[in-house]
Amino acid sequence: SALRPACTFLGSIVWTSVADGFHLHSAVYTVTTLAAVILRCCIIVAPSLVAVVLTMVAAALVGAGSGPMLDGAVLATMVDATDWGKHRLWGAVGYGIAVLVVGLLIDHHGFESMFAGHAALVTAAVVVVRMRLPMGRRPKRDDDSSPATPRVPLTAAVVRNILCSSTERTVFFLVVFLCGIGYGVTENFLFLYLRELRASNALIGLGRAITCASEVPMFWYAPTLIRKLGSLGVLALACACYIVRFLAYSQLEDPRFYLAIEPLHGITYAVMWNASAAYAFQIAPAGLGTTAQGLLSSIHFGLGQGVGALLGGFLYASVGARAMFQLVTLGPALSLVLIAWSRRSDPAIKLAAVPDDSGEPLLPVDDDSPL
DSSP, X not given: OOHHHHHHHHHHHHHHHHHHHHTOHHHHHHHHHHHHHHHHHGGGGOSSHHHHHHHHHHHHHHHTTHHHHHHHHHHHTOSSGGGGHHHHHHHHXXXXXXXXXXXXXXXXXXXHHHHHHHHXXXXXXXXXXXXXXXXXXXXXOTTOOOOOOOOOOOOHHHHHHHHHSSHHHHHHHHHHHHHHHHXXXXXXXHHHHXXXXXXXXXXXXXXXXXXXXXXXXXXXXXXXXXXHHHHHHHHHHHHHHHHHHHHHXXXXXSGGGHHXXXXXXXXXXXXXXXXXXXXXXXXXXXTOHHHHHHHHHIIIIIIIHHHHHHHHHHHHHHHOHHHHHHHTTHHHHHHHHHHHHHHHHOTTOEEOSOOOTTOOOOSEEOTTOXX
């Protein structure tokens, strides 16, 4: 459970920094995405369990940068970065459709058909991206007449500037990390817990469908919430929902009631990730928009999710599932404390960044922000 996040942590940083550093976004995206597909398809011919694991690790490492590179490319085409979720919601739609279609494919044509469908769809996606989405484009700025995107090497100083050049940025990335721990616990141990409660496959599948469906409206309305609450305010909302979600899981007796909890995923993931992606893009130095998305992904889906898998496994074995969910509420609770402290300790934090039609600023950043 921790191997894939470890690959994400490393691969996201490496591939996005290479893309930005050498300005080879399309080439890096195409090669790594297709190479990851080929590696995944090799699983069906792997001669042993060790070979399967090594192939999966290689695929995860090679393909870790695809998502952040796409996010960076889409964000670079947008005037208002907070509207990114209105495009990202189609990923949730596609995921939901794929779950249904792949299930039918496996039932009628065998397990191998899943890999064939995956290869076909990802290859088609790469073709569409190469044809329709300019990658490595310089973000639009009203006061910037320079058409060239600078090539900026990723150094320790640049990373420090992105992650911790102000109180707000430090708190933001710490909260993203803590949310990643919660995400890792949920993704790895919720279904094991439901099995303990004797949930049926149909019930678990229905819950997964509700989880996926909750992302669609929340990605759509996330920009409105970001404008009203600010990026840190949205993260605070997500952390509060994580606390409610974990405590509700810990009190389950009848697994059917878990269906009523799953819509909170729309806030704990979709709204949170929309705010995070937009914020990371806004604070990125010129020429490092893709790298900023890679750092964000590595912190949440890499470091955070990996720690969540390890910590959740230890707690699950030591104190049981109910106590595990109760204890991991400490992460989002700490996040709320950090957000409240940042607001109190740094009065320079103000609303700024992306104006709406009225000219009012939207995203909270600090006075040291490059925006």
